Amino acid sequence: MGKFIEMSDALMDYIGKIGVREHAVQARCRAETAAMGRISGMQISPDEGAFLAMLVRLTGTRRYLEIGTFTGYSALSVALALPTDGRIDALDVSDDYVGRARTYWAEAGVADRITTHIAPALETLDGFLKAGRAGTYDFAFIDADKTNYAAYVERCHRLVRKGGLIAIDNTLWSGAVIDPANTSDDTRAIRALNDALANDPRFDIALVAISDGITLLHVR
Numbered sequence: 777m778g779k780f781i782e783m784s785d786a787l788m789d790y791i792g793k794i795g796v797r798e799h800a801v802q803a804r805c806r807a808e809t810a811a812m813g814r815i816s817g818m819q820i821s822p823d824e825g826a827f828l829a830m831l832v833r834l835t836g837t838r839r840y841l842e843i844g845t846f847t848g849y850s851a852l853s854v855a856l857a858l859p860t861d862g863r864i865d866a867l868d869v870s871d872d873y874v875g876r877a878r879t880y881w882a883e884a885g886v887a888d889r890i891t892t893h894i895a896p897a898l899e900t901l902d903g904f905l906k907a908g909r910a911g912t913y914d915f916a917f918i919d920a921d922k923t924n925y926a927a928y929v930e931r932c933h934r935l936v937r938k939g940g941l942i943a944i945d946n947t948l949w950s951g952a953v954i955d956p957a958n959t960s961d962d963t964r965a966i967r968a969l970n971d972a973l974a975n976d977p978r979f980d981i982a983l984v985a986i987s988d989g990i991t992l993l994h995v996r
């Protein structure tokens with residue numbers, strides 16, 4: 777047996793049944809997002825939601841920054857795990873997607889923990905820095921447009937406190953990162969970021985093979 781196993785739909789179903797405790801509103805958010813069609817592939821998986829929630833609990837996170845909210849599944853997963861005084865800033869360009877997200881957050885009773893910011897995320901993040909929020913977040917999750925990932929990491933490095941956590945989604949990009957023939961803008965952006973982070977002395981790193989790959993950066 778190797779040090780890794782090949783994932784299958786059946787194994788994912790098994791994990792979903794025994795390794796994830798999904799709130800009824802999370803399940804509905806997932807089902808209704810799936811009904812939106814192909815775009816639903818942007819949503820994080822239930823096991824990734826459980827993983828983020830576990831990280832929030834383990835790190836005692838109170839201030840959480842999310843770049844890329846879509847229909848709200850990841851923010852909902854985290855909001856349910858936050859202490860009652862915990863707060864999320866949720867960034868997205870689409871008021872349509874986030875409008876859907878707000879209904880789930882309200883139904884799950886966590887809407888008061890989440891502030892949305894509808895604008896290109898770089899503008900919002902630079903606004904946060906100007907407003908003196910450097911070092912005030914415990915945890916940042918990056919899951920928006922891939923070509924801006926490196927810029928998001930730079931902003932998050934300033935916004936997250938020392939000892940805090942930055943999680944970056946899709947860093948395996950369906951395996952395209954090791955396919956030299958794949959030279960799409962998104963692939964090149966993720967590959968370049970991965971290469972840069974591999975030796976970045978500002979962080980401790982763990983790239984974990986959950987879902988499409990999640991890079992965890994501990995801010996030194």
Ligand SMILES: C[S@@+](CC[C@H](N)C(=O)[O-])C[C@H]1O[C@@H](n2cnc3c(N)ncnc32)[C@H](O)[C@@H]1O
Nearest residue numbers: 818819820844845846850868869896897920921
């Ligand atoms: C992969 S989805 C996020 C999925 C979400 N985390 C979830 O669990 O469902 C990416 C999101 O990033 C948003 N986005 C794309 N470009 C953006 C930008 N420049 N600034 C802010 N959000 C952006 C999209 O509107 C989309 O909702």
